[in-house]
Amino acid sequence: MPxxxxxxxxxxxxxxxxxxxxxxxxxxxxxxAAPAQSDGSIAVNASDTACEVAKAEAPAGKITFQxxxxxxxxxxFYLYGTGDRIMGEVENIGPGLTRxxxxxxxxxxxxxxxxKPGMVGxxxxxxxxxxxxxxxxxxxxxxxxxxxxxxxxxxxxxxxxLVPKTQEFVDTVKAGKVEEAKAQFPVARVYWERIEPVAExxxxxxxxxxxxxxxxxxxxxSFTGYHRLExxxxxxxxxxxxxxxxxxxxxxIKDLQAxxxxxxxxxxxxxxxxxELLDEVATGKITGEEDRYxxxxxxxxxxxxxxxxxxxxxxxxVIDEKDKALGPTLDQRFADxxxxxxxxxxxxxxxLYTELTDADKKKMADSVDALGEPVSQVAGVVTST
Amino acid sequence: MSRRRLFGLAGAGAALAGAGATIGSAISSQxxxxxxxxxxxxxxxxxAVPFRGPHQxxxxxxxxxxxxxxxxxxxxxxxxxxxxxxxxxxRAAERMTAGAEVxxxxxxxxxxxxxPADNGEALGLPPSQLTLTLGLGGSLFDGRFGLASAKPxxxxxxxxxxxxxxxxxxxxxxxxxxxxxxxxxxxxxxxRHLVRMGFGTTSVRWSQLGFGRTSSTSTAQVTxxxxxxxxxxxxxxxxxxxxxxxxxxxxxxxxxxxxxxxxSYLVARRIRMHIEIWDxxxxxEQELIIGRQKGSGAPPxxxxxxxxxxxxxxxxxxxxxxxxxxxxxxxxxxxxxxxxILRRGYNFVDGADGTGHLDAGxxxxxFMKDPHRQFVPLQRAxxxxxxxxxxxxxxxxxxxxxxxxxxxxxxxxxxxxx
Numbered sequence: 073m074p075x076x077x078x079x080x081x082x083x084x085x086x087x088x089x090x091x092x093x094x095x096x097x098x099x100x101x102x103x104x105a106a107p108a109q110s111d112g113s114i115a116v117n118a119s120d121t122a123c124e125v126a127k128a129e130a131p132a133g134k135i136t137f138q139x140x141x142x143x144x145x146x147x148x149f150y151l152y153g154t155g156d157r158i159m160g161e162v163e164n165i166g167p168g169l170t171r172x173x174x175x176x177x178x179x180x181x182x183x184x185x186x187x188k189p190g191m192v193g194x195x196x197x198x199x200x201x202x203x204x205x206x207x208x209x210x211x212x213x214x215x216x217x218x219x220x221x222x223x224x225x226x227x228x229x230x231x232x233x234l235v236p237k238t239q240e241f242v243d244t245v246k247a248g249k250v251e252e253a254k255a256q257f258p259v260a261r262v263y264w265e266r267i268e269p270v271a272e273x274x275x276x277x278x279x280x281x282x283x284x285x286x287x288x289x290x291x292x293x294s295f296t297g298y299h300r301l302e303x304x305x306x307x308x309x310x311x312x313x314x315x316x317x318x319x320x321x322x323x324x325i326k327d328l329q330a331x332x333x334x335x336x337x338x339x340x341x342x343x344x345x346x347x348e349l350l351d352e353v354a355t356g357k358i359t360g361e362e363d364r365y366x367x368x369x370x371x372x373x374x375x376x377x378x379x380x381x382x383x384x385x386x387x388x389x390v391i392d393e394k395d396k397a398l399g400p401t402l403d404q405r406f407a408d409x410x411x412x413x414x415x416x417x418x419x420x421x422x423x424l425y426t427e428l429t430d431a432d433k434k435k436m437a438d439s440v441d442a443l444g445e446p447v448s449q450v451a452g453v454v455t456s457t
Numbered sequence: 458m459s460r461r462r463l464f465g466l467a468g469a470g471a472a473l474a475g476a477g478a479t480i481g482s483a484i485s486s487q488x489x490x491x492x493x494x495x496x497x498x499x500x501x502x503x504x505a506v507p508f509r510g511p512h513q514x515x516x517x518x519x520x521x522x523x524x525x526x527x528x529x530x531x532x533x534x535x536x537x538x539x540x541x542x543x544x545x546x547x548r549a550a551e552r553m554t555a556g557a558e559v560x561x562x563x564x565x566x567x568x569x570x571x572x573p574a575d576n577g578e579a580l581g582l583p584p585s586q587l588t589l590t591l592g593l594g595g596s597l598f599d600g601r602f603g604l605a606s607a608k609p610x611x612x613x614x615x616x617x618x619x620x621x622x623x624x625x626x627x628x629x630x631x632x633x634x635x636x637x638x639x640x641x642x643x644x645x646x647x648x649r650h651l652v653r654m655g656f657g658t659t660s661v662r663w664s665q666l667g668f669g670r671t672s673s674t675s676t677a678q679v680t681x682x683x684x685x686x687x688x689x690x691x692x693x694x695x696x697x698x699x700x701x702x703x704x705x706x707x708x709x710x711x712x713x714x715x716x717x718x719x720x721s722y723l724v725a726r727r728i729r730m731h732i733e734i735w736d737x738x739x740x741x742e743q744e745l746i747i748g749r750q751k752g753s754g755a756p757p758x759x760x761x762x763x764x765x766x767x768x769x770x771x772x773x774x775x776x777x778x779x780x781x782x783x784x785x786x787x788x789x790x791x792x793x794x795x796x797x798i799l800r801r802g803y804n805f806v807d808g809a810d811g812t813g814h815l816d817a818g819x820x821x822x823x824f825m826k827d828p829h830r831q832f833v834p835l836q837r838a839x840x841x842x843x844x845x846x847x848x849x850x851x852x853x854x855x856x857x858x859x860x861x862x863x864x865x866x867x868x869x870x871x872x873x874x875x
Contacts, residue, residue, distance in 0.1 A: 152566075192556045343570075405657065438656075442657030448571075456568055
């Protein structure tokens with residue numbers, strides 16, 4: 073049985089649809105199911121008050137259950153792992169019907185079978201032992217390692233552009249060329265916004281580089297970074313210390329470069345980073361919160377989405393291995409967001425946030441919701457067994 | 458120009474003909490309920506209402522205490538995606554109305570690295586008589602999904618009514634879902650999870666919370682009060698009146714497109730009440746405006762809430778006890794050629810309006826088989842004559858076709874999309 077289809081058992085019902093895995097009704101009212109099926113499957117006799125599992129033990133690997141509902145209520149059957157983690161389930165088994173469930177259980181140990189007549193409550197449970205250990209694919213671990221390595225290469229390439237672009241912006245600010253600096257501001261930030269979760273993982277860096285004017289600060293800390301320069305350029309005029317602030321920004325960006333060289337990321341961090349970039353969009357860019365003085369939020373929006381897409385792309389081989397449907401859905405939803413944003417272009421850049429109508433913002437929010445749902449599934453998919 | 462006489466409808470000391478009952482009796486007629494019956498009623502309030510059946514639940518289901526109503530727009534032109542969502546919604550609705558989580562993985566059974574399939578705010582809560590009722594708005598039947606020829610004539614837009622102040626952002630919608638339950642958390646949990654499932658296909662247009670059902674839809678229910686303090690729904694079509702349901706609520710095969718047989722039409726009106734000026738209105742005036750006694754709910758000249766209204770009763774001076782423009786006269790089937798509707802609305806208070814006043818009112822919901830022959834003439838009569846209009850504004854409006862119930866193997870609206 074292809075692995076990708078088996079993996080779908082651990083997905084939420086929203087993506088389950090009709091899995092090819094569930095062989096249809098094996099017919100209603102015949103005699104009692106024989107305990108030892110000729111095909112090796114384990115019979116389960118389910119009723120409103122009982123859950124008789126023919127064998128309470130199976131070797132590790134693929135386990136097949138055949139569940140016959142002899143009761144009057146719609147029932148379900150589950151195999152639980154530790155902590156009630158669902159290894160596999162089949163729902164909506166009507167009275168008189170039989171359904172098959174195939175579960176992948178590669179690790180030996182104690183599990184729990186459960187029937188849930190009426191679909192509610194803890195169900196009728198019994199212990200189930202998986203013996204031995206099934207071999208895991210070496211490929212899976214190798215693919216995950218390649219995913220994190222690939223993403224690290226992406227981060228480095230972004231930082232390699234971020235440093236000179238920031239240098240250029242800093243030089244322009246120090247030369248007092250305000251209009252030129254305003255044009256460079258959103259462009260330099262693109263490389264930062266694409267990899268923001270990585271920067272945020274260093275704790276102290278993000279507040280210094282990307283903090284807001286009204287952030288809480290400890291003694292000795294002041295408003296620095298991109299948004300301080302943004303306020304100088306667009307609202308207050310350049311100040312005597314703007315040059316020093318610009319110098320500090322470059323120092324902090326180079327600090328990021330040094331730290332990012334040694335960071336170790338896990339696949340879950342990649343996936344969560346992809347999801348968090350879209351959270352940023354939802355709460356900071358669609359609201360105009362990020363760039364309060366320049367209103368260049370749409371540049372940041374696009375950069376966040378690009379960064380999210382890069383993290384997801386790095387994980388794509390693992391996603392495809394475990395869930396064939398998720399990748400194409402992600403492609404479609406990323407494309408939809410990008411197409412939407414392209415409609416707000418102005419020259420090489422974008423319209424300012426202040427030019428957006430409520431209807432524009434709603435379309436953007438809808439597209440980010442549509443993309444955020446499948447992106448939020450990636451972490452679970454890449455860590456499923 | 459105010460409709461009322463300059464010094465109010467309540468004249469000075471009108472004496473009454475009739476049975477000697479006094480207007481404005483403050484004696485409430487609530488009888489003590491035996492403890493056993495009270496316990497049985499509380500138990501029933503927690504139970505499940507079946508999702509599948511010939512009609513959708515939430516129409517003649519005895520009105521629950523709480524409501525969460527959402528109107529959505531379809532944001533894709535992909536008909537297959539919409540149908541897929543209706544199937545998934547059906548499965549989720551069936552589970553949640555049974556008291557189960559939205560999907561088997563639920564809040565806690567999935568991979569910890571994945572977001573929970575169910576947020577869990579209904580964990581441990583009983584079904585609470587949750588019903589979920591789907592409606593289709595007229596805008597769904599434009600060219601996007603090939604449904605133009607299936608649009609029922611009854612779904613033509615409602616006309617503008619005198620004194621309407623409709624906010625387009627609180628009106629319309631391609632779809633609606635009405636969630637009613639005795640526990641607000643259960644109703645909200647259901648809508649929230651259906652909304653989440655819809656991301657990418659649908660988008661919330663507006664939503665309304667409601668409390669304290671303002672109608673009884675079963676003879677077993679005590680009539681509740683609206684935010685004018687009056688019993689609301691005494692003279693309502695009840696679940697126990699199959700002839701009235703057949704005549705006024707359920708779409709029959711001869712009424713319209715075949716896919717709507719066994720369905721109904723839902724009219725929703727968000728009616729803002731100016732409770733501050735109402736609260737400064739005398740009891741006598743209130744009772745004249747409404748046309749019932751405030752305490753008992755009885756019609757003027759009668760003793761009991763469910764005594765039939767005698768519209769011909771007069772006071773000594775010949776004035777009718779039920780005023781000529783009293784609300785219950787203008788809304789009565791007698792005054793409207795036999796028109797009746799099944800009302801199933803809820804009170805609301807949505808924060809404050811910035812001028813020191815609460816944004817309070819009635820989220821009016823009614824079911825009927827032909828809104829243009831039933832709701833429209835009723836509302837026209839009220840809008841042009843009812844003194845009550847001085848205390849209210851209609852601020853939102855929706856008209857939806859409610860498809861028939863879901864069969865054993867069916868899904869929501871499959872008579873249209875299947």
